[in-house]
Structure formats: C-alpha cells, structure tokens
Amino acid sequence: MTSPGTVGGDERIRLFVALRLPDPVVDALVAWQRDALGGTDARAIPRENLHVTVAFLGSRPAADVEPILAELREAAAAARPIVLGPRDYRETPRVGMLRLTDADHRAHDFEQDMGRRLAEGGFYTPEQRRWLPHVTVLRFRSAPRLRPELPALGEFSPSDAALYHSVLRPSGAQYAVIESAALGG
Secondary structure, three states: OOOOOOOOOOOEEEEEEEEEOOHHHHHHHHHHHHHHOOOOOOEEOOHHHOOEEEEEEEEEEHHHHHHHHHHHHHHHHHOOOOEEEEEEEEEOOOEEEEEEEEEOOHHHHHHHHHHHHHHHOOOOOOOOOOOOOEEEEEEOOOOOOOOOOOOOOOOEOOOEEEEEEEEEEOOEEEEEEEEEEOOOO
C-alpha cells in the first residue's frame, strides 16, 4: 500500500478508482502506442496515465477521501486474482482504447463490489451500461480509424487498485495516486 497524498479541508477534487497495470505491461503499451498508433494527430496517453478505470467519482469534497479509501482497502482485500488480456482496439469519437478480456469475470466482480460500496457511501452513482475493462491509449479530435494489431501482452494481472486524483491541465489530465491497495489482501 502506498501512503495517502496530501488533500484536505473543504477543497473539491476530481477522483477515480482504477486498477494499476504492472510495469512490463505499461512498457509494452507505450511501445505499442509508438509503433502501432503513431503517425496521426492523435495524442498518446502518457505512460503515467495508463490504467483501467473502475469508477469515476468526479468532483468530491476532500473530506470524502478517507472514507473512500476505507472502501477501496476492503474491496481490494476481498478481490480474487484478476487476469486480463488484450481483446480488441476500439475508437469512440474522442478516444482510442484497448479493450480487455476478463478471465473468470473477476475484474467485473471487483468493479461491482467497489461500485456497490461507493454507492452505499453516497460517493458514486453507478453507470447504467455494463462495465468493460479497457485502457484508454489515445485522445483525438477526430477518430483516425486505426486498425492496429493488438499488443503482445499475453495475460496479466493488475498490480493493485488505487484512488487517483485527476487534475485537468491545458496539456491534458494529470493523475496522481492518493493511495493504492494490494488486490486479494
């Protein structure tokens, strides 16, 4: 577990919960972004921002951080081992993403547990659509309509789950881990 960042008072901060990726997976994704997704006016998501979002909480009072972290710790400790792998590449009108397989639906189970805990605490309204694990890898103004081969990631397990602070900047969002918790205790 990492130590909490410094937030406090009545300040409002943008928060989300995500699964963190192991360094070798991030290394492979960065190389894939460069080799398979480069050559367009699309902007690659920086290495430090690659993750699998579980729940976007939006703007929350800083006082919510500690109770949200308590729920994250409990959900992470209860999680069964998660195994993900590349499924396909998909573009929406604004982003390119690598969608992931979810062996035994354990990532989905974690997302459901985390969402339930956060909703019961009044911190989150779950989305109506079914959650699908993915990593956003590109941002763009108009879809480049890429059809890349998938990165050679094989199956992998997230390193942990974390509560992130998202700061919007003119150059793009900057994410900072407030605290992370090991999956499965």
